[in-house]
Amino acid sequence: MSAARAITISEQLIQRIVPDVAGVPLHVVQPKVMVGSVLAGFVHDRLCPIMRPELEAAGQWRGEGWTIAADIDHIFARDIPDSTAERLAVGLILHEAAHLLVSAAAPPADKPAPNSEPADDIAAFVAESQRALSDESPARIPAAFWGHGDRFTRVCCHLYFRYISGGNYRLYPKDLIFGNAYPTLDLLSDPGKYAWLLWDELGANRYCAFREIVPATLPEAFALQWQADASRVFDSALAARAAA
Numbered sequence: 473m474s475a476a477r478a479i480t481i482s483e484q485l486i487q488r489i490v491p492d493v494a495g496v497p498l499h500v501v502q503p504k505v506m507v508g509s510v511l512a513g514f515v516h517d518r519l520c521p522i523m524r525p526e527l528e529a530a531g532q533w534r535g536e537g538w539t540i541a542a543d544i545d546h547i548f549a550r551d552i553p554d555s556t557a558e559r560l561a562v563g564l565i566l567h568e569a570a571h572l573l574v575s576a577a578a579p580p581a582d583k584p585a586p587n588s589e590p591a592d593d594i595a596a597f598v599a600e601s602q603r604a605l606s607d608e609s610p611a612r613i614p615a616a617f618w619g620h621g622d623r624f625t626r627v628c629c630h631l632y633f634r635y636i637s638g639g640n641y642r643l644y645p646k647d648l649i650f651g652n653a654y655p656t657l658d659l660l661s662d663p664g665k666y667a668w669l670l671w672d673e674l675g676a677n678r679y680c681a682f683r684e685i686v687p688a689t690l691p692e693a694f695a696l697q698w699q700a701d702a703s704r705v706f707d708s709a710l711a712a713r714a715a716a
């Protein structure tokens with residue numbers, strides 16, 4: 473097993489379980505600058521053209537499409553069995569795919585403004601992201617909370633369900649790094665709990681495109697749990713601010 477194999481498996485898996493990428497070239501890349509950085513993975517509007525020369529040189533360019541950056545080498549460098557590393561790598565890549573799917577399905581008004589950070593300089597982008605993510609004080613809502621909300625969580629649950637119901641069970645909900653499995657978001661619920669609350673929807677909509685799932689009204693039980701969890705995050709920040 474290897475990092476390259478984990479990337480190939482993930483690309484094939486996403487093509488199989490995500491109808492939205494049918495016919496769209498998909499690249500999972502490992503920018504060297506990311507290895508061992510705080511940023512385990514990211515997606516970015518300009519990542520595809522930025523990575524094009526490297527992909528072309530490696531004979532891996534498939535055309536303009538969806539591109540995911542993930543620090544797979546760092547996972548395989550850890551002192552863990554290769555099978556575990558592969559599971560974590562697939563989970564990380566699915567996590568980044570969830571970001572792409574939420575962003576692609578958001579109505580234009582909800583899309584974040586195009587990133588004005590140095591678009592052609594991945595090193596600068598990674599450094600800036602590291603700075604933003606490590607700039608945490610107890611009195612603030614964790615920066616990661618805003619990018620990993622209820623719709624992102626729902627997409628992660630769907631990806632997890634589609635993965636395991638496709639016959640490959642070597643993956644846990646927490647491997648997709650959402651809910652309280654995300655560092656700094658320990659006040660959210662366990663990923664398995666979110667998946668359980670969505671279980672009927674996961675089965676009923678397992679072949680649906682994510683562009684239909686993302687904007688749909690959230691099931692009530694899941695929405696209530698998310699509201700309670702988000703309140704906990706906000707209340708904690710307020711309490712920390714009052715105590716400061």
Ligand SMILES: [Zn+2]
Pocket residue numbers: 567571619620
């Ligand atoms: Zn994320």
